[in-house]
Structures are given as C-alpha cells and as structure tokens.
Amino acid sequence: xxxxxxxxSEDQIRQLHxxxxxxxxxxxVTARDAAHKYMVEQWIExxxxxxxxxxxxxxxxxLAGGVIYHCGPxxxxxxxxxxxxxxxxxxxxxxxxxxxxKVIGALGVRAIIGKGGMGDLTLGACAEHGAVYLHAVGGxxxxxxxxxxxxxxxxxxxxGLPEAFWRxxxxxxxxxxxMDSHGGSLHKEVLEKSRRRYREIMGG
Amino acid sequence: xxxxxxxxxxxxxxxxxxxxxxxxDIVDALERGRDAEAEGSAARATLDTVxxxxxxxxEASSPICQDTGTPVFYVRHPWDYPTPPMREAMAxxxxxxxxxxxxxxxxxxxxxxxxxxxNSGEHFPAFYFEQWDRPDEVRVDLMLKGGGSENQGxxxxxxxxxxxxxxxxxxxxxxxxxxxxxxxxxxxxxxxxGVCIGGDRGGSIAVAKxxxxxxxxDRNPDTTLAALEDELRAKGNELGIxxxxxxxxxxxxxxxxxxxxxxxxxxxxxxxYMCWAARRHAMIIKAGEVSYD
Numbered sequence: 158x159x160x161x162x163x164x165x166s167e168d169q170i171r172q173l174h175x176x177x178x179x180x181x182x183x184x185x186v187t188a189r190d191a192a193h194k195y196m197v198e199q200w201i202e203x204x205x206x207x208x209x210x211x212x213x214x215x216x217x218x219x220l221a222g223g224v225i226y227h228c229g230p231x232x233x234x235x236x237x238x239x240x241x242x243x244x245x246x247x248x249x250x251x252x253x254x255x256x257x258x259k260v261i262g263a264l265g266v267r268a269i270i271g272k273g274g275m276g277d278l279t280l281g282a283c284a285e286h287g288a289v290y291l292h293a294v295g296g297x298x299x300x301x302x303x304x305x306x307x308x309x310x311x312x313x314x315x316x317g318l319p320e321a322f323w324r325x326x327x328x329x330x331x332x333x334x335x336m337d338s339h340g341g342s343l344h345k346e347v348l349e350k351s352r353r354r355y356r357e358i359m360g361g
Numbered sequence: 362x363x364x365x366x367x368x369x370x371x372x373x374x375x376x377x378x379x380x381x382x383x384x385x386d387i388v389d390a391l392e393r394g395r396d397a398e399a400e401g402s403a404a405r406a407t408l409d410t411v412x413x414x415x416x417x418x419x420e421a422s423s424p425i426c427q428d429t430g431t432p433v434f435y436v437r438h439p440w441d442y443p444t445p446p447m448r449e450a451m452a453x454x455x456x457x458x459x460x461x462x463x464x465x466x467x468x469x470x471x472x473x474x475x476x477x478x479x480n481s482g483e484h485f486p487a488f489y490f491e492q493w494d495r496p497d498e499v500r501v502d503l504m505l506k507g508g509g510s511e512n513q514g515x516x517x518x519x520x521x522x523x524x525x526x527x528x529x530x531x532x533x534x535x536x537x538x539x540x541x542x543x544x545x546x547x548x549x550x551x552x553x554x555g556v557c558i559g560g561d562r563g564g565s566i567a568v569a570k571x572x573x574x575x576x577x578x579d580r581n582p583d584t585t586l587a588a589l590e591d592e593l594r595a596k597g598n599e600l601g602i603x604x605x606x607x608x609x610x611x612x613x614x615x616x617x618x619x620x621x622x623x624x625x626x627x628x629x630x631x632x633x634y635m636c637w638a639a640r641r642h643a644m645i646i647k648a649g650e651v652s653y654d
Contacts, residue, residue: 273547317476
C-alpha cells in the first residue's frame with residue numbers, strides 16, 4: 158500500500174503504475190457532472206468574475222496538487238448545521254471525459270478518483286501533466302463514507318446536493334491505480350481483451 | 362373501496378430495507394463470485410470490499426450505495442383498492458425516506474436542472490399498478506435503480522449490421538453480449554441483466570426491467586428462454602470483464618429473459634443492466650398484516 162497525502166507532487170505521481178494500491182489522505186474535492194461543466198465553462202474557458210472568481214480563488218490552491226472525487230454523496234446535516242457523509246461511493250467517471258483533461262491541465266489536479274475508468278483524452282492529460290486515475294469500488298458507499306473524517310465545506314449547493322463541490326478530509330481512502338502517467342490503462346486492456354473474447358464466443 | 366391504513370409508514374420501512382439491505386440471493390451470488398476469483402486478484406479484493414460494505418450498511422442502516430437511484434414501485438392489488446391514495450402514500454414515504462437520508466435527493470428537473478430536494482417530481486418516483494385476483498392482499502415490489510447502471514441499458518433493433526445480428530436467437534445472443542462488452546465496468550458489475558425480446562420500444566424496456574425483480578435462482582417456465590438465460594450467463598462470464606471491469610471471472614450474476622409479441626416490422630432486444638447493488642425488496646400486506654421479503 159502506497160500513501161498519498163495531499164498536496165501530491167508530480168514526482169510521487171510518476172512513481173505510480175497501473176495495479177498499485179494507494180491510500181489517499183488529506184483534502185479531496187467532490188465534483189461530478191454539473192461541477193465539471195462549470196469548471197470548464199466558467200473558470201477555464203470563460204472569464205470568471207464575482208462569485209465564480211471568488212470560488213476559483215478558494216479552490217485553486219486545494220486543487221493544485223489535489224484530488225477530485227467523482228461522487229454525489231448521501232449527506233446528513235446535524236442540529237449544529239454541520240454536514241456528515243452517510244454514503245459516498247464513486248460515480249461513473251466516463252461522463253467527465255469531455256472535461257477532465259482540461260481540468261487536469263488548467264488546475265494541476267494530481268489524482269482523479271472514480272469508477273469505470275476514463276478515455277484517451279484523460280489518459281493523455283495524465284501523461285502530459287503528471288496525474289493518475291484512481292479506482293474506488295463502486296457502490297461501496299457506507300464503507301467509503303467512513304474514510305471521510307470531516308466535511309470542511311460545501312460550494313454550489315444550487316447544483317443540488319449530489320452535484321455540489323464538497324471539500325472533505327479523508328484518511329486512508331483505499332483505491333487502485335487503473336490509469337497511470339505513463340500511458341498505462343487497465344480499462345483499455347480489459348476492453349480489448351473482452352472484445353477479443355466476444356469475437357471468439359460469437360464465432361466472428 | 363378500500364384504503365390501506367398506515368401505508369406511508371409501512372412503505373418508509375420498505376424503502377429503508379431496500380436501500381440498506383441486499384436480498385440474500387444476491388449476497389450469496391456475490392460470495393460465490395468472490396470465491397471463484399483468484400487469490401490476490403483485484404477482482405477478489407473488489408468483491409471482498411463489496412461484501413464488507415453490505416455488512417456495514419445493514420448494521421449502520423445506511424445506504425449500500427450513495428446512488429439510491431430511481432425508486433420503482435410495482436404494486437399488485439385487488440380491484441377494490443383505488444390507486445391514487447396508494448400512490449400518494451408511497452410518494453410521501455419516499456419524501457420522508459429522503460429526509461431520513463435513506464435516499465439521496467435524486468430528482469432533477471430535466472429543463473431547469475433544479476433538484477427537487479425530496480425525490481418528488483414529474484413521473485418520479487415510478488409506479489406500475491396492476492390488479493390481481495387475490496382478495497385483501499397487496500404486494501409492493503420496490504426496486505432502487507441506480508443511474509450508473511441505468512445508463513448502461515440499451516435497446517437494439519435487429520437486424521444490426523455492425524453486430525452481424527439477425528432476427529433470431531443468435532442475434533439476441535450477439536446483442537446481449539455486446540451490451541456487456543459496451544458496459545465494461547461503468548455500471549458497477551457484476552450485473553443482473555434483464556432482457557426483453559420483442560415488444561414495442563417503451564414496453565420492451567419496461568418488461569426487461571421487470572425481470573430484475575426475479576430471484577436469481579428461479580427457473581424460466583419457457584424452456585427455450587431458460588436455456589438461453591443459462592447460456593448467456595455463462596458466456597457473459599467468459600468475457601473476462603470482471604467485477605468493476607477490473608478483469609476476472611465474475612461479470613454477470615444472472616440473466617433473466619422475457620419475450621413480448623412484436624410487430625412484423627420490429628424486432629427489439631432490450632437490455633437492462635442492474636449493478637451488483639441489486640436493491641429490491643417486497644412488502645406484502647395481507648388482511649392487515651405487513652411482512653417484508
């Protein structure tokens with residue numbers, strides 16, 4: 158097991174390879190469909206002003222060397238107004254494929270946690286900028302929520318609670334490297350193998 | 362006309378059970394899958410995590426998966442029970458379950474993008490009502506259908522030139538296995554796969570989805586379809602996609618197939634993909650007594 162604590166350096170990322178098991182600790186920001194569209198359209202390709210610029214100023218230092226988690230949690234707010242993660246497994250990452258390479262390039266994110274893997278654009282960005290894709294076990298939501306020690310803050314709740322940016326502190330969040338910064342992708346391998354098996358089984 | 366007392370309260374418990382506890386047949390199949398994977402493999406470690414999470418979720422009474430999905434209610438009831446009050450009570454239970462964090466607020470207005478915050482919305486939750494001839498017995502089957510798996514569902518229209526799939530059972534085989542190859546690990550396998558051969562576009566998918574309610578160990582009364590179910594489960598597992606798409610022997614927990622009459626012009630094959638967190642639970646209200654299955 159390899160410890161990855163935020164902020165993560167490029168050097169640490171370059172040492173990782175497909176199949177390595179890592180334990181992520183530190184600050185992680187959740188972002189899924191609405192958040193990715195927003196980051197690219199407002200921050201990266203737009204000219205952020207007002208609230209958008211303010212949020213960018215808050216999250217840029219967290220995301221540089223940081224971790225994005227594809228997750229829309231089940232949350233609970235206690236009497237004092239503090240939020241808690243109740244269930245928080247990964248959501249399907251491939252929906253962020255049009256955006257992620259831009260996010261990695263522009264914001265210096267070092268690790269993406271999700272499920273199902275991503276495509277060539279993201280794989281290319283991982284190689285170019287020094288980032289990895291980490292696979293968590295889809296559906297293991299109660300177990301993963303217990304690795305979340307604290308909800309530090311939440312932004313953009315107008316996207317809906319599952320789609321908001323949740324800034325959380327995690328301890329020993331276990332994942333597997335399935336896309337590394339050297340062009341390796343377990344997802345590509347399994348896809349090619351299963352396509353070959355399909356042709357063999359169907360005799361074509 | 363008869364009204365069920367306390368239906369909202371009983372349905373809240375049904376939702377809690379469905380979100381936090383998996384049916385025994387699914388857990389058994391996941392355990393068998395884990396045992397079939399090689400020592401030290403990612404597939405085995407994944408299924409170990411899955412099984413540990415199932416135990417934790419049940420103990421903590423918290424959702425197995427954060428995507429608590431679309432609540433789909435299949436209600437069978439006697440002719441003298443009107444459906445509007447049942448629908449109202451069950452929708453209220455879903456709102457209550459959301460406030461209790463058994464469900465994530467999952468209903469988003471498709472035009473404005475606004476999340477209703479309580480799982481209420483247009484055509485949300487989903488209800489299917491059907492009258493049956495059992496007096497004084499109401500059965501509610503609830504499925505929580507997660508979005509990641511739902512996105513992997515697909516409908517083929519045969520013949521399909523790309524697959525070389527014609528209008529016959531071999532074409533059906535090609536379509537179903539192609540759906541699994543496309544899905545890879547995106548829908549959180551190992552999967553339970555519901556299939557409908559034929560029907561119209563909408564009805565075909567509804568029938569395929571309903572197959573997910575069937576216990577894994579049941580036997581299709583149609584011997585041709587029963588054989589096809591066994592064959593496609595075995596061949597699906599030969600694809601080597603494995604749990605979460607990590608590679609491995611366990612890609613499919615079960616394949617359940619129904620057929621529907623089609624038009625001469627149409628030949629649809631509808632495939633509904635259900636994640637390993639195949640959350641389904643039943644509530645039976647018989648002569649005032651409530652039981653859960």
